Amino acid sequence: MKLLNKANIKQFISYFFVGGVAAIVEWVMFFIFANVLQINYFVSTVIAFIFSTTANWILGRITTFKDNNTYKDKKAKEAFLVFVVSAIGLLFNLILMYLFVTVMGFDSSLGKTLSKIAATGIVFIWNFLIRKLVIYK
Template sequence: MGGVSALVDFLIFCLLYNIFSNWFLAGILSFFIATIANYYLSINLVFNSGNKFKKLHEIYLVFFASFIGFVINQIILFFFIEAFILNVYLSKIIATSLVFMWNFSTRKFYIFDKKANVKS
């Protein structure tokens, strides 16, 4: 499901970047929308929700971890787009790939139940 969320993030980023020509704004909005999609898909198809933390606490943890991922995402975008003058879309692919690892790891190893964390 992380791959689907990454695709959502990338496609919305591309759409918004083409509309606004602002990678920072596109990055904010696309990441936020993808985080919502990722949480929904994760609790319904991948992880067992509510086993380790109460539901509301779990939601806060997911969004806190996602916020850290968002900051990492924006720093990577800034670094590659502004410092290295790399293509915006290639920069987004790199950022999304690295943040995907962060997001999945925090969900798998901390937020959701370790013993029964992946649905069969």
């Protein structure tokens, strides 16, 4: 399979926009839980992840991977696989958050929020590649 063909580039752009919406959901939820409700940033990251992954799966299925019939009658299996891949991404996200906030000292409200944005961007590539190459191959 040629990864840089026109169809794959179009699909990546679609995923970029879906991921952008999911990222906004994640950042807003993280901000609310971590800064407004003052919940620990690790717990806030996990809660925001659940909201974001749900939005990403629904929007991705409607737009980016709509032509893929691999899971036509197996939505629960598809959702499970997406959440497993995303959970690995969450682990990467938590490690990055720990490095940014605890190790590097970005522990202000702005520092935590910017750290969350940076971690999301890094994990975005992981999520797309695994969904494209493994789940929706």
